[in-house]
Amino acid sequence: MDYDVFIAGGGIAGSTAARFAAKAGLKTLFIERHKTPRNKPCSGIQFGYFEKMLGVEVPRERLCNYELKKIKIYLPNGKSFGSAFKMLNFMRKPFDDWLNIIAQEEGAEFQDECVCQKVEEKEDHNIVTLVRPNEKKTFEIKAKYVLDATGLRPRIRSQIRPHSTSSGFEGATLNYYIDGDSDLDPETLYQFWNLDWNNAMFAWIYTKTLDDGKDYWVVGTGYNNDDVNKRQTMFYESMKEQFNINGEIVKREGYKTSMDMYAKDRVWLGQNKILMVGDAAGLIDLVRGVGMDAAAMSGRIAARAIAYAEKKNTSALSKYTKLMRRITSQTIKNQQRGINVFKSNEELQRYMDKSMMKTGMKMMYQSQLNKFRSGERQVLLPP
Numbered sequence: 001m002d003y004d005v006f007i008a009g010g011g012i013a014g015s016t017a018a019r020f021a022a023k024a025g026l027k028t029l030f031i032e033r034h035k036t037p038r039n040k041p042c043s044g045i046q047f048g049y050f051e052k053m054l055g056v057e058v059p060r061e062r063l064c065n066y067e068l069k070k071i072k073i074y075l076p077n078g079k080s081f082g083s084a085f086k087m088l089n090f091m092r093k094p095f096d097d098w099l100n101i102i103a104q105e106e107g108a109e110f111q112d113e114c115v116c117q118k119v120e121e122k123e124d125h126n127i128v129t130l131v132r133p134n135e136k137k138t139f140e141i142k143a144k145y146v147l148d149a150t151g152l153r154p155r156i157r158s159q160i161r162p163h164s165t166s167s168g169f170e171g172a173t174l175n176y177y178i179d180g181d182s183d184l185d186p187e188t189l190y191q192f193w194n195l196d197w198n199n200a201m202f203a204w205i206y207t208k209t210l211d212d213g214k215d216y217w218v219v220g221t222g223y224n225n226d227d228v229n230k231r232q233t234m235f236y237e238s239m240k241e242q243f244n245i246n247g248e249i250v251k252r253e254g255y256k257t258s259m260d261m262y263a264k265d266r267v268w269l270g271q272n273k274i275l276m277v278g279d280a281a282g283l284i285d286l287v288r289g290v291g292m293d294a295a296a297m298s299g300r301i302a303a304r305a306i307a308y309a310e311k312k313n314t315s316a317l318s319k320y321t322k323l324m325r326r327i328t329s330q331t332i333k334n335q336q337r338g339i340n341v342f343k344s345n346e347e348l349q350r351y352m353d354k355s356m357m358k359t360g361m362k363m364m365y366q367s368q369l370n371k372f373r374s375g376e377r378q379v380l381l382p383p
């Protein structure tokens with residue numbers, strides 16, 4: 001056997017899984033299709049508990065210049081409310097690069113510019129075909145366990161479960177990075193709930209630090225089954241007027257998913273010795289508006305499940321499924337109450353009026369309790 005664990009994808013789930021697998025003494029290889037450090041379209045905002053999930057503090061130089069200290073929510077009727085709330089704010093390029101590095105420091109092997117092409121299941125191991133496009137080289141490795149951490153266009157999942165992804169795309173997001181001024185506060189995360197701008201969650205504005213060390217306003221949204229450019233233009237024009245955003249758009253960043261966010265079996269943890277982690281497992285949560293926490297948790301828990309299975313000669317998938325139960329049931333439950341069910345902004349407003357107070361109370365309660373819980377037992381927020 002070449003490796004105990006092979007992981008396709010060097011994002012949050014893949015790097016976290018690689019680090020914990022190597023830490024547990026498993027011979028581990030993880031790969032990334034792009035040259036690293038690589039960019040990944042993402043708001044890069046997480047709750048404070050993320051560091052607990054990763055089991056390590058994020059170095060200041062991997063974070064954006066501005067810390068996010070407040071959140072302000074705009075409702076469909078235009079009213080808003082805000083509260084103090086500290087969040088981690090980072091760009092995925094330096095952040096994921098750091099995760100890659102600390103996984104290697106723990107002993108995991110890493111290859112970038114290496115693409116996982118396919119996996120063939122044998123009785124007690126897997127044969128993985130890898131390609132190095134630049135060198136026009138194809139080769140195979142043998143690994144007992146395989147983790148698919150390839151994100152929202154999951155490579156291995158689409159091969160072994162083709163019906164759960166499409167060849168086209170199921171939804172898209174678009175961000176504008178703006179070099180300019182506005183009336184907005186750079187330490188606040190702004191969320192705009194309005195079905196005309198985003199029919200899956202909220203549209204957003206925040207600040208981000210690009211590679212040149214400068215800060216930019218990011219205005220973005222996402223839309224399913226429609227032209228996201230049209231929605232983004234509507235949102236951007238409205239925001240420009242409301243908050244005096246003026247400046248040049250220096251970067252446009254789009255992202256597409258091949259996974260149907262509303263498919264009943266979106267959350268799927270794998271088969272035999274092939275485990276799905278992060279977005280590839282369908283763990284992104286549009287109701288919570290985040291996915292990196294579930295990605296890190298699933299990577300960490302999958303590594304633990306494999307280490308346990310090896311020690312006890314039992315099924316890693318069963319252990320993984322058991323340890324992930326709270327996260328998977330929360331994600332499935334949230335998927336069923338996504339805002340896509342609302343036909344109008346009035347309906348969405350009525351729902352938010354009814355549910356927001358309760359969600360806020362639960363959020364405060366669980367975030368206090370999380371302070372006493374271990375990294376693997378964190379309850380995902382908002383609960």
Ligand SMILES: Cc1cc2nc3c(=O)[nH]c(=O)nc-3n(C[C@H](O)[C@H](O)[C@H](O)COP(=O)(O)OP(=O)(O)OC[C@H]3O[C@@H](n4cnc5c(N)ncnc54)[C@H](O)[C@@H]3O)c2cc1C
Pocket residue numbers: 008009010011012013014031032033034038040041042043044045046114115116117149150151152153155173174255277278279280284289290291292293295
């Ligand atoms: C616009 C946008 C904003 C978001 N904002 C937030 C946010 O603020 N907070 C939050 O928590 N979540 C956010 N998310 C969700 C978050 O980005 C994902 O949940 C998270 O990145 C999932 O991590 P992952 O490791 O599963 O996948 P990814 O981070 O997507 O990593 C997958 C990696 O696999 C690589 N890969 C793909 N195919 C192959 C292959 N065949 N071989 C080798 N490598 C491969 C990819 O290049 C990529 O590097 C956002 C998502 C989007 C689209």
